[in-house]
Each structure stands twice: as structure tokens, then as C-alpha cells.
Amino acid sequence: MPKDPTASSPGSQSSLREANRSRIIDAVKQFGGLTQVELAAATGLSTATVSTIVKELAVAGVVETETTSRSGRRALRVTLARQAGLVAGIHVGPRSLSVALGDLAHDVVAEQTLPLPADHRADTTLDRAALLVVDLLDRVGTDLDELLTLGVAMAAPVDPATGLLTVRGALRGWEDTPVAQVLSKRLARPVHVDADATLGALAEHRLGAGRHVQDLLYVRLSYGTSAGLVLGGRPHRGGSGAAGQLGHVQVDPAGPVCRCGNRGCLDTEVGENALLDLVRPALGEVTLRDLVRLARGGDPGSRRVLEDAANRVGQAAATIVTVLDPQLVVVGGELAQAGAIVVEALGESVRRHALPHRFAPVDVVAGGLGPRAELLGALELARSHTDVVEGVAW
């Protein structure tokens, strides 16, 4: 007969009951499904205590019980209650498509990333995204019936009223595609869309480098530059979903025409084309990914180009820091994969150009979630639209 901790252990009754509940839930999680007698053996609790707690957990909807037969005797088999459902996150990046399935406990249960060509087409990319969602559901042994909702991170700002991109040229060829409507028609589930930098900021705030702060600026250095804001613990999307377009801050009124139609935007100096033009004489035709890899490997020209770009972005970000006074600047996006070269150059530049603070100069750090921040943010967006998740900020 196993010793029953409820009978002999000191401590308050309620914390003991809580500890015993956890032991039982952990055992069911670990072994899948157990009879009450097996649960008693696995946890060291008496069968009477197990029976009482299982009844409470069943009423609370945490576990389910069914009558079964073991060695010819009737027994009550205990399993975890069927999960409340899954959510899907999609990140449509400039050169990649990532899809993930997550549960409501913030775990990712399946995930896949595919490369995309430059100027990928809206219809084929959304088609692949929908197929990938179905494929991942199949991989984890379920189907669309278990999918509650989807969140999509777009590499461009999205107008919540129309579901269309707010900045022409931000993602060429996608201007007239209502992303949420297309996917929701295809998968018969609600779809919520937001800018990837905003969702990167949200993910870093909830799960990554910004967990301890309420006001955060997320700078996303990618094929173009963008920013996401979390203010007072909530993502700030702006009046039309266009907040954070750091790459379209004008840095040279007489500069070249940007893809948005303005002149001299930051992206005309630090966007993909500008950076690749700078290294072409020395390195020939390389991709942005090559540039990051070369910089990590110590190539001086690649390092210099990324450092100078981070410095330039830091000057623009410093204006946001001066105006909004965030507690933390988090650096993400593909170029942040170059590591300290980029993060330190950006940090120095922000501190040099922002209003000097006597007591607490703003911290600039690398993202804690790496290149998955936007995808994890898309999952958070989807979760925030399920009515079973409490305390959401959306």
C-alpha cells in the first residue's frame, strides 16, 4: 500500500491538494491514459485520494473518465480532456513562407518553412500556405475540424478595414489581394492578418527578449526595414494598421525614388537592393542571405556594409526612441542573424542619436526568438482570437 502524503505531510490542506492535483495531471500527461489504481501506484497517493481528485478534475474539464475492463475487473480509465483545439500561424515573408500549428498552451506542435522567389505571386503563395496548413494538421493526426483560427504575419502593413496592404509596393503584386478573405474562404476558418514587425514585437514581448518590459520597440532588419511597437503591454497598430514603417522614413528628400513612391526613404539606403549594390564590386552577385553568412564568417566588406546599415537604421530608430521612450529596443529580422555586428552597431547609433537619458539609457538587444519571432507572433494573434484564451491584449 503506497504511503498517502495527504495523511502524513505537514503544510496547508489547500496547497497539498494543489500539489496532488499536479501529480495526477503530470502522470496522466506522461503515461497517456491510466486507471485510478495505476494512477495511485504512479503517484504514491491512496486510491481514495486519487478518486476524489479525479472527480474534481473531471468536473473542471481537465480530465475525462471512461469505464474499462482490466484483468476482467471494471476500472475507471483517466485521460486528459481533448485539447480545446489548435491554431495556425503563417508568416508570408519577402523570401520565405513559414507555417506552424500551435495549441492554446503556447506550444508549437508542427512547423515548416519553404523558400519563396523574389516577387512571389499572391495566389500561388496563399495556395501553398493553405495546403501546408492541411498537411501539418494531417502530420499531427488531425484535420481542419480541430483548427480554431489562423493568424497571418505579412511582410507589409495591412488595413484592418479592407484587409488590403496599406502601402503600395511594400509587397509587390499583393496590393489587391484580401489575404484574410482568400485564406478564410479556402480553409473555412476565421483568419486575422497583421504586419509581421508588429507580430514580431508582440512575440518578443510575450515570449522573448521583452518579457520584462511594457514598452518595446522591435526593429526588423530584413529585405526592407520595419518596426513593431508594444506600448503599455499592447501591440500598437496605428489608426490604419500602418504603424512602424521605419523603412519609409525619409532620410534624404533629394534621394532616389522608393518603391512606395516617395523619395529618399531609409529603405533606398539599407534595403536589399541598396546593400547588394554596395557589395557587388567586391563580391559579385550574392544574395542577402550570402551577405549575412559572409559577415558571420568574418568577411570585412560584408561586415562593414551591415554595420553601416545598422548604424543608419539606428539613427532613424533613435527618433522613435526619443519620442516614445521605450524601455527596450529588440533587433530582429534576417540581418540580425549576423549577430553582434548588427546589434551593437544599431545600439551604439541609437544611444548616440537619441535624447541622452541621465539614468537609464535605452537597452538594445538581439531578439530572443530569432527568425521565428514573426511566426510565433502569428500564432499569438490567432490565439488572441479564440474565446477560450483569457487575458488577451488584442
Ligand SMILES: [Zn+2]
Ligand atoms: Zn518608401
